[in-house]
Amino acid sequence: MTQAKQTVIFFDLDGTLMVNPFDRAVWPVVLGEIAAKSGLDEGEIFKLLVAESAARQRDESSSPVLSMDWDDITQTIAARLGISLEAHVESLVRENVAISSILDNGADVLRELNARHRALVVATKGLAKYQIPVLAALGLMPLFAAALTPDTHHALKKHRAFFGDWPDRTRLQIMVGDMYDDDVQYPAGHGFKTVWKRPNLDSRLAAKDPFARALLYPYADNQAVQADAIIQSLQELPAVVRRLEQAVLGFSD
Ligand SMILES: [Mg+2]
Structure with missing residues (x-):
């Protein structure tokens, strides 16, 4: 029997982890x-x-x-x-x-995040027929426990159904992505923690830690929900995940 997963980290693909063709x-x-x-x-x-x-x-x-x-x-x-x-x-x-490429040395970040209590799961709005060949070519598929696409549960990423039973089987859900609506607004509505990737922050925000950036960020009028953390690169993600786990689970790795 595999150990129950405590944390699931949902990864957006395009603009977050990779550049597709x-x-x-x-x-x-x-x-x-x-x-x-x-x-x-x-x-x-x-x-x-x-x-x-x-x-x-x-x-x-x-x-x-x-x-x-x-x-x-x-x-x-x-x-x-x-x-x-x-x-x-x-x-x-x-x-x-x-011609696809991996952003931020993302494969190394995924390997660093790999732990018995965590599941790393693709959560992309792109269909499997377009995304899986790219993930496979980049050698990323073995680093994920599952790949969720609109064809997996016949739902868009904004819908709770998109995520299947992953949120029911885990105590902490984290969404990582670069789009405000799909990666911050909707997942926050499902009760997930959100890590928003914004590569080009001004120097004042860039100097802050990811949690402070999320509080200080100049959200637009239609962006009512704040992210939990804002990262400029996936390189910053492991430390953010550990802090979220310490706060929610009381442990990390
Ligand atoms: Mg994206």
Whole structure:
């Protein structure tokens, strides 16, 4: 029998732990083809794609999986523009996984965090078909106990269902990510501790410790919930996790 996990750390991927091939190798091909066939500007086309995904995410009757399915979204927009699209997002991701990269020496951070009482779990809004090939190519999969994507429990990251029974099986849940809504606001609403990654803090905030930064940060008017800690790099994460564990569990490693 495996030892019960006390802490689960949920990791966002894009912009937090890795850089995927979308910006450098997927969007240029997809947008280039749609632009050539439609005459529209690539920037305008990208806005249409993002708006379609956002509209699907807001629509609770829409499938959480389809709202992040860039193949379905690009085909839908192309059809709306009266053109056919040959480029295939999933194939482009797989063909270009080699240009992905790990941020902040993240693999070493994950190894440092690895402990019997902790589970490290991927929590990404990207679909498995786009994210797992990248994680595998980067050699990160063996460092995680599980990978949660919208297709795992048919929920978006903002939904409690996304996280399955991990919160029920652990005493401390920590979300680590770079997006305010998905990685701070919603997980805080589920009772998770939140560690917000903000790489470019001003020098005044950067000089503070991650917990003080979270108190002093100039949140926007629509950012009502404060993070528990703000880190500039994943290198700062292990110390933050230990402090949260000491406070909540009464022990760490
Ligand atoms: Mg992110």
